[in-house]
Amino acid sequence: MPSPWLGIEIGLGGLRANQRALEITGHNIANVHTEGYSRQSPVFETTPALDYPVASEPGQIGTGVHIARTNRYREMFLDLQYRKHSANYGYSKTLVDFYDQLEGVWQEPSDYNLRAHLDRFWDALQDLANRPGAYDARVTVIESGKALVQVAKSLHQQMEDLGKSLEDRIQADVTELNRMANDVAQLNEQIARVQAQGQTAHDLEDKRDLLLDQMAAMAGVRWELTPAGRVTVYIGTHRLVNGAAAVPDPVDEVVGDATGAQYVLKWSSDSSAITLTSGELAATLEARNVLLPYFSSKLDTLVSVVAGKINWQHSQGWPQSGDFFRGVNPKDPNASPPEEFTLDWNLFDVDPDIESDPWQIAAAASGPTITESDGENARKMAALFDAALSGLDNSTVGEYYRATEADLGVRARKERSVEETLRIQVQQVRTLRDSTSGVTLDEEVARMIQYQQAFGAAARLITTVDEMLDKLINGTGAVGR
Numbered sequence: 001m002p003s004p005w006l007g008i009e010i011g012l013g014g015l016r017a018n019q020r021a022l023e024i025t026g027h028n029i030a031n032v033h034t035e036g037y038s039r040q041s042p043v044f045e046t047t048p049a050l051d052y053p054v055a056s057e058p059g060q061i062g063t064g065v066h067i068a069r070t071n072r073y074r075e076m077f078l079d080l081q082y083r084k085h086s087a088n089y090g091y092s093k094t095l096v097d098f099y100d101q102l103e104g105v106w107q108e109p110s111d112y113n114l115r116a117h118l119d120r121f122w123d124a125l126q127d128l129a130n131r132p133g134a135y136d137a138r139v140t141v142i143e144s145g146k147a148l149v150q151v152a153k154s155l156h157q158q159m160e161d162l163g164k165s166l167e168d169r170i171q172a173d174v175t176e177l178n179r180m181a182n183d184v185a186q187l188n189e190q191i192a193r194v195q196a197q198g199q200t201a202h203d204l205e206d207k208r209d210l211l212l213d214q215m216a217a218m219a220g221v222r223w224e225l226t227p228a229g230r231v232t233v234y235i236g237t238h239r240l241v242n243g244a245a246a247v248p249d250p251v252d253e254v255v256g257d258a259t260g261a262q263y264v265l266k267w268s269s270d271s272s273a274i275t276l277t278s279g280e281l282a283a284t285l286e287a288r289n290v291l292l293p294y295f296s297s298k299l300d301t302l303v304s305v306v307a308g309k310i311n312w313q314h315s316q317g318w319p320q321s322g323d324f325f326r327g328v329n330p331k332d333p334n335a336s337p338p339e340e341f342t343l344d345w346n347l348f349d350v351d352p353d354i355e356s357d358p359w360q361i362a363a364a365a366s367g368p369t370i371t372e373s374d375g376e377n378a379r380k381m382a383a384l385f386d387a388a389l390s391g392l393d394n395s396t397v398g399e400y401y402r403a404t405e406a407d408l409g410v411r412a413r414k415e416r417s418v419e420e421t422l423r424i425q426v427q428q429v430r431t432l433r434d435s436t437s438g439v440t441l442d443e444e445v446a447r448m449i450q451y452q453q454a455f456g457a458a459a460r461l462i463t464t465v466d467e468m469l470d471k472l473i474n475g476t477g478a479v480g481r
Helices: 006-030 076-106 114-130 135-196 202-219 280-315 352-356 376-386 397-437 441-475
Strands: 040-046 065-072 222-225 231-235 238-241 254-259 262-267 328-330 341-343
Touching (some): 006 040, 006 065, 006 441, 065 202, 076 202, 076 280, 076 397, 114 280, 114 376, 135 202, 135 238, 135 254, 135 262, 202 231, 202 280, 262 280, 280 397, 376 397
Antiparallel strands (some): 040 065, 254 262, 328 341
């Protein structure tokens, strides 16, 4: 006959198991809004059975239940898909943000943008060609020229500022990436220690997985899980976090610096270059190293060719007072006429001598006196705006500006379309992953009620067995007393 106390042990096991299950459910409910949290679930198992002591009644006696382990609901395949799509989306979204900023710089309101001031300068030259002896026409040319210089320099400065903000963002991302890598390395050791003791470290694994999500979005990292529970994190084929045991320096940090025209990322261990192909940081580097210099060169070319050609034509007229704009020089001093020019933005302005004396504008084709009819050189300067210039890819000033503006618009629209597609993909994978890993309050409340009822039933079992034992202990042999 089994021990009369077995029923109490079974009931006690039920109390413990269901109490633990209630604690796990409560943990799920408390973390319903915790980013990166994965739902946990208790696994109930029977405790080892006892052989029945009477040979005539073969079989085993059940001894109750216990929580064998706690499952963490996480699918590695979904993590892989989510991080892949997240890296691509982070790359595209960052480029869209850059194009939005660049469009804001390049495409200012039409009354104030560079194109409007080019048109006003052309109008002023046309007016001077028609009225070369009018002082006000000459002043208007100077004022419209200075306005053109100011808006061009402002546009150049805004693009310079945009480049500096990109560098600041790169450095901030590098700092954050290194911080996350060090956090992953620390979590690796904590998780490995817990698992070495035969325990689970689900909450620590959630924290590490959230960091891996963020690192994938930032730098497109990939990872491998080691048997000891650590992860090795890679950028390309190089280890950012070494998941091997007992590594003196588990993290090879990223360092970055502007080297000439390029902003370069390198490994701190050997200074080898890092190539990123996806993630926010890769897009910021592309914006800083490729896209911004491309559109900056378009601005430099447009302004330098317009100012340089005006200078050359101005030097052909009378009075022979030199260049109209300063800070612009032919790349080939022997070319006549020159087609390519260098531009010094710090010096770029209307020549001070012309600004102080409008009669120094070489509007006439010849001298020595200014007449009301000789505005031929001013007419030739104005005609430059309608000429196909080799320095502007054999297009006119207006065509070159519109082509640059259109190029920016097409790139931005294309990237926005890509971003929207990738955003939908990320959302779909995230929804699928959340359906597996996320906490659903209705389900947790249903489980809570289930465990509560089981806990109450186990308590009732103990009470019933207690009453039976009381009868056995206190009632046996009491007849006839």
